[in-house]
Every structure is written in C-alpha cells, then in structure tokens.
Amino acid sequence: MAAELSNKSACIIPSCPLVASFLTGSFSFFFPKAARSVRRWCAAFNIFSLVIATSVSFVLFWRQTTTHSIQQYLWARIPKSDFCLKIGLLIDPLTLVMSILVTTVGLSVMVYSDSYMCHDQGYARFYAYLSLFAASMLGLVFSPNMIQIYVFWELVGMCSYLLIGFWFTRSSAANACQKAFVTNRIGDFGLLLGLLGIYWITGSFDIYELCDRFIELTSSGVVNPIFANTIALLLFLGPIAKSAQFPLHVWLPDAMEGPTPISALIHAATMVAAGIFFLARIFELISTLPPAMSTISWVGGVTTLSGAASALAQKDLKRGLAYSTMSQLGYMVLALGIGASQSALFHLITHAYSKASSFLGSGSVIHSMEKVVGYSPGRSQNIFLMGGLRKCMPITGTTSLSGTLSLCGIPPLACFWSKDQIITESWLNSPYLGLIASGTAGLTASYTSRIYLLTSEGDFRANQINYIEPYISSPPEYVIHSWGRARLDLLTRRTGNNLASVDIEQEKFAEVANFVTLPISKRDRSYEGTIQYYSEQNLPHPQESNFCMVLPLIILAIPTLFGGLIGIDSTRRGYGLNFLLDWLISILSFPEVSKDFSKLAEVLISSIPSLSLSSIGLSISFKVYGQFDKIFDAEGDEKLREKGIVNTFLVSVRDWSMSKGYIDYFYKIYFVQSVILISKLILHFDQWIIDGLINGTGASNLFGGESIRHAKSGRISQYIFGLIIGTIFLLQLVVDFPIPPLP
Secondary structure, eight states: OHHHHHHHHHHHHHHHHHHHHHHHHHHHHHOHHHHHHTHHHHHHHHHHHHHHHHHHHHHHHHHHHHHOOOEEEEEEEEEOSSOEEEEEEEESHHHHHHHHHHHHHHHHHHHHHHHHTTTOTTHHHHHHHHHHHHHHHHHHHTOOBHHHHHHHHHHHHHHHHHHHTSSTTSHHHHHHHHHHHHHHHHHHHHHHHHHHHHHHHHSOOBHHHHHHHHHHHHHTTOSOHHHHHHHHHHHHHHHHHHTTOTTSOTHHHHGGGSOHHHHHIIIIISTTHHHHHHHHHTHHHHTTOHHHHHHHHHHHHHHHHHHHHHTTTOOBHHHHHHHHHHHHHHHHHHHHHTTOHHHHHHHHHHHHHHHHHHHHHHHHHHHHHHHHHOSOHHHHTBGGGOOOHHHHSHHHHHHHHHHHHHHHTOTTSHHHHHHHHHHHHHHHHOHHHHHHHHHHHHHHHHHHHHHHHHHHSSOOOTTSHHHHHHHHTSOOOEEEOTTSOEEEOSSOEEETTEEEOOOOSSGGGHHHHHHHOOOSOTTSTHHHHHHHHHHHSOOOOOOOOOHHHHHHHHHHHHHHHHHHHHSOOHHHHSSOSOHHHHHHHTTTOHHHHHHHHHHHHHHHHHTHHHHHHHHHHHHHHHHHHTTHHHHOBTTBSGGGGGSOHHHHHHHHHHHHHHTGGGHHHHHIIIIIHHHHHHHHHHHHHIIIIIHHHHHHHHHHHHHHHHHHHHHOOOOHHHHHHHHHHHHHHHHHHHHHSOOOOOO
16 A cells, blocks of 8 residues: 555656646746736746655655665556557656655756746746756656656757747857757667667566666677677767767757756756766666776766866856866766766765756856846856955855865765765776876866856956956847847947946846946046046945845755765765764764764775865965956956966966867867758759759650640641641652562
C-alpha cells in the first residue's frame, strides 16, 4: 500500500506544473486583456502548483531514505505481442534528488521572477513557459524508459528555445535561440541514432532491462566492441549538446540573451544538468566500454579547461557566469568518464545551488543597474561600470560572496567538497586529467573572484567621468521589448546643439534623466563644469532589490553554505555519508564531536593542494583587480598593453577569451561557409540541370504544339489540298521506284 501511495503521489510532481502551464497559457492566449488584469494571480497559481510538487518531492525523498527501494508505476502504451511500450514513473534515489533540485530551484526562480518581470508585458506568458519547462524536466527525471526520456528531452529543448528567445523582437535574442536550437539538433540526432542502435542490440527501451542485456551481450562477445562503443558515443552526443560540452558548447554563452531568471533556472541548474542526469542514468551501460569512458573523460577535461579560460576576461556579467557553468559541467562529465558517478552527481547538486544563487544575484545587480545606466545589456551588464555594489546592495552582495567562495572551492562551502572529490579521483585515474582539474580549480577561483571584485567592491564607477563619457557620447539605442513596443534607452538624444532628456516610462526613473543630460562635445565650454557639478552631486546609485527578489537569494545561500557537508563521499574519506546530520545528532556528546572534527581536519589536510591553487587564484585576482580604478580605464584592460611582456601575454589571453576561443570563427569559416557553398552548388544544379530539363521539355512541347496549331487551321479545302499533294507524292515514288515482284 505504501508503494502504491508513493507511486500515485509521484504522479502529482510533474502534473502540477503541467496543469498550471496549460491553464495559464490558454487563459492568456484566449483572454489577453483579462490575463493582464489578473496576471499576479496567474503567477501565484503557478507558484502554488510548484509548492505542491516540492512538498511531494520532499515527502517521497524522506520515505526513500527509510525504504531504500526502487519503485515503478507503469501502464502499457502500445500493447502488442512483438513490441510493448510501457510509460509511467520511475522512483529511485537519483530521481528524487533531481526532483528536489528542479522543484526548489524552480520555486526560487518563480518567486524571484514576480518582481524581476513585473513590468514586462509577457508576464503571464513567461510563467506559462516556466511551468512548462518545470513539467518537462520533471517528466524527464521520472522517465523509466528511453522513449519517454527522449520525448521530454525534446520538450526541455523546446522550452529552452522559447525562453531564450522570450524577447523575440530583439535580434540578438532571436539569433541566440536559433543558435541553441540548431546546435542541440545536432546532439539530439546523435542521441536518436544511439537509441535506435541500443534497441537493435537489446530489443528493449526499459532502462534497467536494456542495461542488463547490453552488459550481458558485450561481456559474452556477441556484440562487436567497435559497434558497442559507437552506440555509446552516439548516446553521449546528446549530453554534449544539452550540457554544453566541447565542441557543441557555443550556444550557452549566447543563451544569456534570455531573462536572467531563465539563465539561473535553465542554464545553471536544471536544463544543462539533463545531460549529466542522462549519463548517470545509463552509467552501468557505458562503464563497461573503456574507449567510450576515456572519450567522455577527455571531452569533459577539455571543456572544463576551455570554459575556465574563456571566462577569464569577460566584460559581460552573465556571459562570464555562463562560461563558468560550462567549465563546471566539464568537471561533472570528466568525473563520469573516470567512473566517479557519485562525485559527478554530488557536484551537480552543489554547483546548481551555488550557480543559481550567483545568477539570481547578478539579476538583482542588473535590475538595479538598468535604473542608473539604461536598459542596454552593453551597459547594465558591463562589470567595468559596476563596483561598490555590496555597499548599495548588502544582501545581494553578501549572498553573491557566498556563491563566489563556493565556486572558488573554499571550505566549508558546498562546491569545495564535491570539486575536491573530482580532483582527487582525476589524479588517481590519470595525471594529465588531474593536472587539468587542478589547474582549472585555480582558474575558477581567479575569474569568479574577479567578477565579484569588479561588481561588489571598490567604488561605483558608472558615475565617474572616465566611465560615463564613452557611453553618453554614443548614439541612443532603441530597445524593443516583448510585444514589439519600442522605447528609447536612458541615454539622451541630440536636438540642435543641446540634449533633451528622454521621456522615461516610469516616474521613479525620472531622476536618471538629470544625470544623463550632459554635453557630448568636449569643445562645449560648460563641459568641465557640468561634469564636475554632476560628480559632486548625489548621483543615482543602485539600490537593494525588493523582498521578492532578495528572499530567494537568502534561501539559496543556505544550501550554498552547508549543502556540501551533507553529501560527503564516505568511500573516499572513510566516514559517514551525512556528516552534517551526524554531527548535529551527536552535538551533545563531546567525544563524538571531537571525532567528527578530527575527520574534518583530515579532509582539509588532504585537500591542501587543491585549496592552495584556489588561494593562488584568489590572490592573483585580488592583486590585479583589488584596486581597479588605479590600473584600468573605462574600456577595460587597455592599459595593460604598456606594461611589458607579461602583460602582453595577459592581453593575448584576454583577446582569446573575448573572442570565445575563436571557436565561433572556426565554425563560421569551415562549417557555415562550407554549408553555404554546398547549398549554392545544389541551387545551381537545381536551376540549370533539374529545372533546365523540366523547362526544356515544357518549351519543346509548347513549340511543337504551336507548330501543330498553325498547321491545323480547320479548313476542309486546305485538308483536301494537302491530301492531293500527298497522294501525288506517293504515286511519284511508286513510279520512280516500282515494287519488285514477289519470288
């Protein structure tokens, strides 16, 4: 009875957000005016539905900790004798952990989005997309067979396409969602081929059944090892695209064109984790194939190093976090490739909460920066125009600091424990992979602390002369939001020799107009006085976000701080799986507390090498960016060019980072141009050969028909005349050439 109740309860988890998405989307589509008037109620309904799903997930997880059972709730979808496909739900520890991750992060994002998207006309549509994505992701993690996984895999990709291109009238967002769509189609095609191949070998789509059959057939030598590894790598091609692994990672940085809550939900915590979840689900299958495992580990190693290198010099706040996500996903794939699946899942969870906290913190910063420097992402997301935000936004700055230190691998924060496990396993498996993992840890500490220092420490630079001038002297920008309504940005426009402040939509932004009404030309006599006047006045500064945006940051900071202590790997460290819980239970017993602290000290001592690299990265970043205003100008790192060979190398690294590693350039030259050339050749072949043949046949028929039409006039006299001429011609032939007699 308990198992039956658990199965029925599990049906609620994906059903709640699915029903909420359907009702919200239908209502906003058929009754758009009414939906705008009750859109806050639509948001509340979607949030409440996910609260129910979250509660059920925690209840089932609590039961799982006591029963340790694997349950399935299935019914036949295609009941045939030769082929029977069953769909339903699979409940095991991996499913429930992922369910808690998706629902908790999704709930935080939904609460956060209520304020972040409150002025957007696509508010109700945004919540419909969010709930649909949550339902798709939950359906994916509860899927018991490959067909169901593939269906929800594509639904997750569709939701990603819709949410990246949410502001579809903006060309950059439209291009980004198309790029994500095309890139993921490459991986999904390989995944589909792999699914067909695995069914051909095993004759089943059920996950546990096909894994057992595949292992049995490969171990007995029935299946060709080359073919088996090819199938495994085709299956891996799907996670390569979905989890942004090299070389199909190019869509993830551009996906930051979507709203920031989407970046936190999809591209930091959940959707990109779908590939890691899929590899963990079929880990028993791929673990029997050493060549495939080696390929997976090296793809992860290359991804984690290239992602960290690409994040070193990014000026865009969200793009830097996107490359950080790519690098951390590479850690997880590397761990799966070397057989450390538990460490990969551990890092998946700790990174999800840490990166969601960082992304939502960046959204809070961007939301406040837009009120000061305008709605253009080139300014509101430029970390060189920020600084001192911890003073203006203390809660956002503090929670961002916790996420930064966690990603840097500083104990006792969450990511330290999981990342240290992966680094140790990498050294045990291969010294080259260990070197990559350790080096990336130092780079991670460097670029994450760089982002924090430039955004939260020092003085606010957007109000300083050197930082205002390059942006107010540029032409105004028109930003078209969700439903195509154009709005002039917060810059000023030239009217004759003066500047008229822009009519800003919201009255609360009115004080910004005074700030940006500055002369453009330096030849204007009032230039110096005006700049000095505005520098001395109380210019606008970012302000702390409201309660709905701050509350999720505080909640996500809790697992960021303590989540790693709950999941420490007992097999490597030699002590309990739930270290934090054991410590809380035994806190009244002094000998037990001393024992636990001794184990903790043992962990820290064994982690000194990786911790030293993180400390070096932090020190370098603090040395370079701790006094930003004395070293750099408004354009970034340009003054480095004057400082010798070392800084020339740093500039080269910066250029490589800003150029996305030249991967997009390589694709454009060798793949895009090749496809265009082949398309043009096919076009010319179609126009001159295929169309020429068809058009030539039609023209000959037309010419012949016209000739016959003129010859056949319908006059009997002409027909008789032609008959007589023909008869005479035949008689003449008979006379001239008589027919010989028959023998």
